Amino acid sequence: MIAPHGGKLVDRLLKGACREEALDKARALPVLRIDDESVSDVENIATGVFSPLEGFLGRSGFRSVLREMRLPDDLPWTIPVILDAGREDAARLKEGGEVLLASEAGRPVAILHLEEKYEYDRNELAEKVFLTSDRAHPGVAKAAAMKDVLLAGPVDLIDISPTPFDRYKLSPKETRILFKEKGWKTVVAFQTRNTPHIGHEYLQKTALTFTDGIFVNPVIGRKKKGDFKDEVILTSYEELIRNYYLKERAVMAILQMEMRYAGPREAIFHAIVRKNFGCTHIIIGRDHAGVGNYYQPYAAQDIFEEFPDLGIAPLFFRSFYHCRKCRSVVNEKICPHPASEHIQFSGTMIRDMLVKGEIPPPELMRPEVAEVIMRFKDPFVE
Amino acid sequence: MDKELMAVSIPATLYRKIEETIKGTGVASVEDYVAKVLREKLSLAAPGEAFTKEDEEKVKERLKALGYID
Numbered sequence: 001m002i003a004p005h006g007g008k009l010v011d012r013l014l015k016g017a018c019r020e021e022a023l024d025k026a027r028a029l030p031v032l033r034i035d036d037e038s039v040s041d042v043e044n045i046a047t048g049v050f051s052p053l054e055g056f057l058g059r060s061g062f063r064s065v066l067r068e069m070r071l072p073d074d075l076p077w078t079i080p081v082i083l084d085a086g087r088e089d090a091a092r093l094k095e096g097g098e099v100l101l102a103s104e105a106g107r108p109v110a111i112l113h114l115e116e117k118y119e120y121d122r123n124e125l126a127e128k129v130f131l132t133s134d135r136a137h138p139g140v141a142k143a144a145a146m147k148d149v150l151l152a153g154p155v156d157l158i159d160i161s162p163t164p165f166d167r168y169k170l171s172p173k174e175t176r177i178l179f180k181e182k183g184w185k186t187v188v189a190f191q192t193r194n195t196p197h198i199g200h201e202y203l204q205k206t207a208l209t210f211t212d213g214i215f216v217n218p219v220i221g222r223k224k225k226g227d228f229k230d231e232v233i234l235t236s237y238e239e240l241i242r243n244y245y246l247k248e249r250a251v252m253a254i255l256q257m258e259m260r261y262a263g264p265r266e267a268i269f270h271a272i273v274r275k276n277f278g279c280t281h282i283i284i285g286r287d288h289a290g291v292g293n294y295y296q297p298y299a300a301q302d303i304f305e306e307f308p309d310l311g312i313a314p315l316f317f318r319s320f321y322h323c324r325k326c327r328s329v330v331n332e333k334i335c336p337h338p339a340s341e342h343i344q345f346s347g348t349m350i351r352d353m354l355v356k357g358e359i360p361p362p363e364l365m366r367p368e369v370a371e372v373i374m375r376f377k378d379p380f381v382e
Numbered sequence: 383m384d385k386e387l388m389a390v391s392i393p394a395t396l397y398r399k400i401e402e403t404i405k406g407t408g409v410a411s412v413e414d415y416v417a418k419v420l421r422e423k424l425s426l427a428a429p430g431e432a433f434t435k436e437d438e439e440k441v442k443e444r445l446k447a448l449g450y451i452d
Contacts, residue, residue, distance in 0.1 A: 068385065074421070173441060174445065177441045182451070308419070309425035
């Protein structure tokens with residue numbers, strides 16, 4: 001089995017007497033309310049998804065990630081995992097003390113062992129991570145709205161928050177045992193935030209031809225207006241897998257994590273996360289984790305050159321399309337026919353057809369998948 | 383941020399061979415090349431994760447209940 005990033009799977013979920021003790025102690029601790037994205041970060045740290053991180057990055061880790069794309073111990077790490085707080089909140093929290101992190105609704109989430117408070121440069125954060133300072137970029141806009149102080153230190157998770165999709169929620173420890181149980185030595189990860197069209201299926205099955213199993217891993221969480229809703233993505237994949245995949249070769253589980261839309265840096269981050277889940281390979285397509293035209297189409301593939309020590313192998317795919325003459329999904333390397341014979345897998349076109357109540361042609365989407373999407377009254381994020 | 387650097391000696395002939403190898407490849411220096419190769423080599427040596435029998439059994443029960451394994 002592939003080693004977790006940094007060699008050890010982090011487990012900071014409190015259990016049994018330790019949890020009860022922490023809850024008792026928490027009543028006397030200062031409370032900091034955090035948003036849903038930060039709750040997801042805490043859970044991902046504590047359950048090993050972000051191994052080897054044990055908590056939110058301190059100043060040296062933050063700088064190292066921004067400037068070197070590595071943790072201070074030289075391990076590849078491209079997205080800073082940080083917790084922001086307003087000046088007033090930060091002032092009442094003491095370094096060396098503990099803080100109860102609570103959800104916006106007031107549910108106790110975790111204990112933060114506050115080691116450090118520090119200020120940072122939002123512009124540098126945006127320019128280094130998103131490669132732009134344009135406020136129209138969703139990641140830059142979010143960075144600009146962040147509070148003034150960053151809080152750092154390890155976290156101990158009190159409870160994993162319930163979601164409507166708990167049936168699909170697996171920790172890295174669970175996926176690792178699952179892959180072992182299935183006898184998979186090589187596992188390819190497919191990250192998605194979309195319903196599947198034939199192009200996705202082609203990509204997954206091509207990768208699956210060379211590996212023992214595929215791990216379909218939809219990202220659940222805050223999305224852009226017009227994106228498919230989480231429940232639509234899950235139901236459509238369930239339908240695709242049931243009808244067109246071998247049960248013993250495909251597994252789907254969700255990843256509750258914010259999409260940063262950081263293109264190349266996020267592609268590396270996604271690879272690290274999937275390595276922690278026990279995957280040996282990850283599919284990286286065109287403009288992975290991109291948004292708008294901020295990144296070159298294959299920048300998210302080129303960046304892997306800088307990380308020979310990532311420990312998970314990327315499988316790169318370029319553009320592919322349906323060819324009427326070949327009567328199959330093809331790419332520029334295998335199809336000799338002119339562009340007039342090609343049908344592109346346009347998400348926008350498929351979406352428009354679904355909105356109008358039209359079933360997309362079978363060359364673009366499996367009819368079972370289209371039907372299941374059309375059963376939803378409002379399949380898109382408002 | 384300046385990373386702390388340390389010196390490692392390699393034979394001069396090997397150094398020159400690396401200089402020749404990296405010409406026109408986009409690798410900026412012999413140091414960068416050596417660091418890249420060593421990082422790759424070291425990442426392959428990482429040991430796998432082992433779980434206790436008790437942990438494995440608990441997880442398998444949940445995986446069965448969710449329908450992931452029979």
